[in-house]
Amino acid sequence: MDDVYSRAGSRADPPYLVPDYVGTRTRAPQRPLILIPQTLSEITGPVYGHSDVLPEEADLTKQHAGEPLGERIIVKGRVLDEAGRPVPNSLVEIWQCNAGGRYRHVVDQHEAPLDPNFTGAGRCVTDGDGNYRFISIKPGAYPWRNHPNAWRPAHIHLSLFGPSFLTRLVTQMYFPGDPLFPFDPIFNSVPDPKARERMICRFDLEATRPEWALAYHFDIVLRGSRATPLDADHA
């Protein structure tokens, strides 16, 4: 059976074991993955769309009585596949820390203030042309205990589904020019410097709303199929 989804693009991904990222040492599988054919179980996948999401869930600054502190931002872009086709009507979930670098999470003990007006979670669904858009505040950098004086560059977590089980992706979006890039083992877990660049959004003056918020543009490219699944011979 021929593959429906390309395999070559996975070169962009980090390996499981990256010793500088200490958490991988006890969690990365040690045996090789077993290659299997792409069956109906893999070329299908969960379908969640507009009816599952509320429009206001794309605005992380409107979830509480007041507005969160920090630099208001617009984060928008397109979800595409490797053939450049838009990925329409597909769920995008995001989460992040607040402007001070603190997550609203029991595990986060960073001595930075919680913001009572910021949870840090959002979701939306791409439109017919693969576009998505969130309003949030710029997340701060924060320390972690991976190595002495370790700090994560500012980032937003993104979770995407695409059209099949094989197109699922969780990644992180970084901001241009962050001085922490050279020191972050998670960012640098991606071996190809050009692939690392694809995790950095770009400032978008045109989409920046005067007197209100800076905009950042971030396109996300999911694993692509050689044909639409409906055309594919999966039997």
Next chain:
Amino acid sequence: MPERTPSQTVGPYLHIGLTQGSYGAREIFSANLADAGLAGRHIRIEGRVYDGQGNVVPDAVLEIWQADDQGRYAHPADGRPLASNSFRGFGRCPTDKDGVFAFATVKPGSVPGPTGTAQAPHINVGLFSRGLLKRLFTRIYFEGEPANAADPVLALVPAERRRTLLAKADPGKPGHFRFDLCLQGANETVFFDA
């Protein structure tokens, strides 16, 4: 042509975005895939995730994707009509402080495989956690299922490792199955690449 966006870890704070119900926000996913009236054998699959030191993994999230009891997927690439509109075939569950997860679902039927073969009943599993830079992908099969012997995917797994893919029936509780995942070690679960 655009090139793929690389994968990155979900990190330790995944619950904020992926399991919003865990802190009282509106949830769109569930670990319960089957309404009470859904046709099929209703089952519960419970297990625990272990790291390479034998410690439980309390900060993972599992996602499962499966066919209904007729072996049909709620997806256009399947195309065969489903008996119930309520069945979406997808579930999500975080591990708790003891590394435990549990799904309530129906046992899937046999699913078409490559070139006219039939796949034994199975559930696709995706696992994310801190320390995993990309998703782990495995499958849950059912111990004692006669169709396992002819399953084209199980056939690719060395015989001595197939047991890591088999959910075991709990003899004391009808419909309850046990499926543990080991990320490393002698009992390392078989993980796939498709």
